[in-house]
Amino acid sequence: xxxxxxxxxxxxxxxxxxxxxxxxxxxxxxxxxxxxxxxxxxxxxxxxxxxxxxxxxxxxxxxxxxxxxxxxxxxxxxxxxxxxxxxxxxxxxxxxxxxxxxxxxxxxxxxxxxxxxxxxxxxxxxxxxxxxxxxxxxxxxxxxxxxxxxxxxxxxxxxxxxxxxxxxxxxxxxxxxxxxxxxxxxxxxxxxxxxxxxxxxxxxxxxxxxx
Numbered sequence: 460x461x462x463x464x465x466x467x468x469x470x471x472x473x474x475x476x477x478x479x480x481x482x483x484x485x486x487x488x489x490x491x492x493x494x495x496x497x498x499x500x501x502x503x504x505x506x507x508x509x510x511x512x513x514x515x516x517x518x519x520x521x522x523x524x525x526x527x528x529x530x531x532x533x534x535x536x537x538x539x540x541x542x543x544x545x546x547x548x549x550x551x552x553x554x555x556x557x558x559x560x561x562x563x564x565x566x567x568x569x570x571x572x573x574x575x576x577x578x579x580x581x582x583x584x585x586x587x588x589x590x591x592x593x594x595x596x597x598x599x600x601x602x603x604x605x606x607x608x609x610x611x612x613x614x615x616x617x618x619x620x621x622x623x624x625x626x627x628x629x630x631x632x633x634x635x636x637x638x639x640x641x642x643x644x645x646x647x648x649x650x651x652x653x654x655x656x657x658x659x660x661x662x663x664x665x666x667x668x669x670x
Contacts, residue, residue: 487612489593498590506594508563509587512577518563527602529554530595534604541607541633545640545655548596548608548631552642555595557650570647585627588645589613592629592653596642608633614641616662630658 493500497514499507504527507517522530530551537547560566564581576582583591596610608631615627628643641661644653654661 489597489610489612492590492593492612496586496590498594501594501598504598506559506591506598508559508565508594509590510563510565510568510583511580511587512582512584513586514590515578516580518559520559520562522598526558527598530599531602531604534599538606541635544605544607545631548642549653549655551595551599552592552644552653553650555591556644560649565649568649570645570649570651583645585643585645588643589627589629592642592644596629596631605631607635608640611639614639614658614661628661 490500492498496509498509499517501507504522506520506522508520510516510518533551533554534544534547536550537544556565556568560568565583566581568581568583569576573582577584590613593610593613596605599605600610611630611632613627613629615625626645628641628645630639630641632639639658640655641658642653642655643661644651646654656664
């Protein structure tokens, strides 16, 4: 990624933080995220998988009835408790990344910060990952596959002025407690288990790691 491109990416995330605020953003309508990030919200059983960094490319994927049944089956394994459902959400995210890989070309997507892969089809930054996970969760929510959580807007942390590199994550909010949780698939390669933790801890992790 060139200096100018990196500057634009940082400016966009700084603007996102200024407009929404980190903690408050997680309670907002998840669909509002797409307009801010040049993404496309899911439509019925169609998702638009972002890749190339900052949703440069958007590949439409139509989920079949078989796909929807698979998502439902994965999430049904977590209906016993909120903690179990969050674990199941992680498995569903892994399933989606593997499911779309051949069509998107993301089989070799590198986890974590990899600026050299900017604008390369199939490679994803945190904006792409947050958008794609949110799309999956919105489809699950619309179809009644989530029992203990509602889908909330992705959240960003860090804006250089506080010494942290900007980073974003998808989130869900537990219905019973109102606690927001980060669903962060950016940290690892395609199809790997995402980080799932209370959003407050995710923010704290960023403070310690500098990202």
